[in-house]
Amino acid sequence: MERGYGNAERPEDYLESFRAFLLENMNKIPALVVVTQRPRELTRAQLKELRMLLDTAGYSETNLQTAWREMTNEDIAASIIGFIRQAALGDALIPYSERCDRALKTILASQPWTVPQRRWLERIGKQIKAETIVDRAALDRGEFKSQGGGFERLNKVFGGDLENIVIKLHESIWNTAI
Structure with missing residues (x-):
């Protein structure tokens, strides 16, 4: 064929x-x-x-x-x-799920997180694998809304820094120094 x-x-x-x-x-x-x-x-x-x-x-x-x-x-x-x-x-062609796993690992290792913060970061990482783009709107629906209260509530869990954390996660996905 x-x-x-x-x-x-x-x-x-x-x-x-x-x-x-x-x-x-x-x-x-x-x-x-x-x-x-x-x-x-x-x-x-x-x-x-x-x-x-x-x-x-x-x-x-x-x-x-x-x-x-x-x-x-x-x-x-x-x-x-x-x-x-x-x-x-000319970036290396790496499976997207592997990029997401590496980015999440980088973020998790970047500072000491509380247990709830780690769990939410892992959920956000899974969502990025599934949807590619996780933004404020994505954090205001589904599991994030029903279990976490949406972006505003999750932002409080992360001390008001959730937006920057999500940006760093997205940056880490495409960081060429992997």
Whole structure:
């Protein structure tokens, strides 16, 4: 069975065309600038828009994962953000869940946390794995709202520093010195 890659016949060509697409559109798609320069500032809306644009152009996360696997014989469950940063910046392509685990470990080791703070940080880490973007709105719904009282209540648990902690967690995910 042979797999097609749009106009490309080989996975290498497909990944190179993805890289060329990114470089050609870097200044036309604001979310690409955010992903490559300030990934912690990426919003849920920007990520959704970026995924739709890339899907329309033929570069879905699934197709990129398949091409990468066929080219390298490595099965990596990297996120679309990871593929963009790898193609545009040469970042290492690391599974997203592994990036999240490392970032959480870094945050947990950064200072002594209380038991409730550690539990909430672990929940936030799981949510980032599931949703990619965890922001104030995400902390005001679901488990965070029902068990923690939402952002305002959780912010008190963290001494008013929850927003900065979440920012540091997002920064640690994309820290290239892993």
